[in-house]
Amino acid sequence: MAALSPDGILLTGRVAVVTGGARGLGRAIAAAFAAFGAEVAVCDRVTPPAGDLAMTLDVRDPVAVEVFAGAVRERWGRVDVLVNNAGGTFHASFQGTSERGERTLVEENFTQVTGMIRRFLPMMGEGASIINVTSSEAHQAAPGFAIYAAMKAAVESLTRSLALELAPRGVRVNAIAPDALPTEGELAMRATVRAAEAGRSAAGRPGGAEAPPFEPVRLPPLGRLGEPSDAAAAAVFLAGDLARFVTGTTLHVDGGIHAAGGWRRV
Numbered sequence: 073m074a075a076l077s078p079d080g081i082l083l084t085g086r087v088a089v090v091t092g093g094a095r096g097l098g099r100a101i102a103a104a105f106a107a108f109g110a111e112v113a114v115c116d117r118v119t120p121p122a123g124d125l126a127m128t129l130d131v132r133d134p135v136a137v138e139v140f141a142g143a144v145r146e147r148w149g150r151v152d153v154l155v156n157n158a159g160g161t162f163h164a165s166f167q168g169t170s171e172r173g174e175r176t177l178v179e180e181n182f183t184q185v186t187g188m189i190r191r192f193l194p195m196m197g198e199g200a201s202i203i204n205v206t207s208s209e210a211h212q213a214a215p216g217f218a219i220y221a222a223m224k225a226a227v228e229s230l231t232r233s234l235a236l237e238l239a240p241r242g243v244r245v246n247a248i249a250p251d252a253l254p255t256e257g258e259l260a261m262r263a264t265v266r267a268a269e270a271g272r273s274a275a276g277r278p279g280g281a282e283a284p285p286f287e288p289v290r291l292p293p294l295g296r297l298g299e300p301s302d303a304a305a306a307a308v309f310l311a312g313d314l315a316r317f318v319t320g321t322t323l324h325v326d327g328g329i330h331a332a333g334g335w336r337r338v
């Protein structure tokens with residue numbers, strides 16, 4: 073039986089790729105990986121912070137992703153950790169979402185993930201780890217975010233299937249489902265939900281506005297919001313040797329929101 077060592081948490085010498093690394097959870101994950109000893113390649117559609125390798129690209133663009141993969145291959149020849157963190161949405165009812173808007177959400181939250189895995193998997197071997205960042209909304213109804221939530225649920229399903237397909241070659245595949253971790257993206261989303269709510273009150277007709285008359289829980293059961301480093305801590309665990317027997321699962325980093333279901337702290 074292999075003894076556990078504090079060193080098991082370290083990522084010394086591992087090569088990690090993080091998408092959406094310019095801000096929010098992606099930036100926290102990339103910084104934590106570096107702090108735990110990994111060499112980190114980040115990409116983002118806005119200029120990413122300086123990493124061991126940093127590229128500005130849109131992960132929906134297969135040609136740009138191929139160039140990124142080529143740069144990683146040339147620099148290290150392998151990848152030990154791939155974090156598919158980039159993603160996002162806008163707030164609108166299903167009927168208020170055009171087919172073009174729907175395609176954008178599918179590409180932004182699903183097909184770019186399969187595209188990243190396709191291009192980086194050939195560089196991943198025994199002991200490597202894929203971490204897909206999903207959302208608590210993959211596990212519950214999400215009025216105003218229907219397509220986004222469906223795509224995050226699709227990524228969760230993909231996570232489980234790939235965990236089995238890749239188990240024979242020793243590559244683990246897991247998801248982190250965050251919620252209530254304030255970032256620019258998360259705060260902007262909460263603001264648009266509140267603005268829609270205010271618009272409805274002003275109009276005096278519940279449900280009359282474009283967005284559905286629901287809002288997400290404001291306070292997780294733990295009684296406070298989390299922070300990006302909470303997702304980073306989960307990513308460090310899933311990336312390293314301490315998680316060597318963990319695959320095909322989802323780590324909820326949400327202060328208890330997923331567990332709470334219909335229960336709200338008062």
Ligand SMILES: NC(=O)c1ccc[n+]([C@@H]2O[C@H](COP(=O)([O-])OP(=O)(O)OC[C@H]3O[C@@H](n4cnc5c(N)ncnc54)[C@H](O)[C@@H]3O)[C@@H](O)[C@H]2O)c1
Binds near residue numbers: 117129180205208254
């Ligand atoms: N913060 C939370 O509580 C929370 C909750 C649920 C899900 N999430 C998920 O966590 C992930 C990170 O979210 P965040 O809160 O840090 O959001 P954020 O908007 O603050 O940061 C996302 C980063 O990803 C980049 N990005 C987005 N789409 C991209 C693309 N197509 N190509 C390249 N870069 C792209 C953005 O430029 C940005 O830098 C997302 O997948 C999001 O859906 C976060």
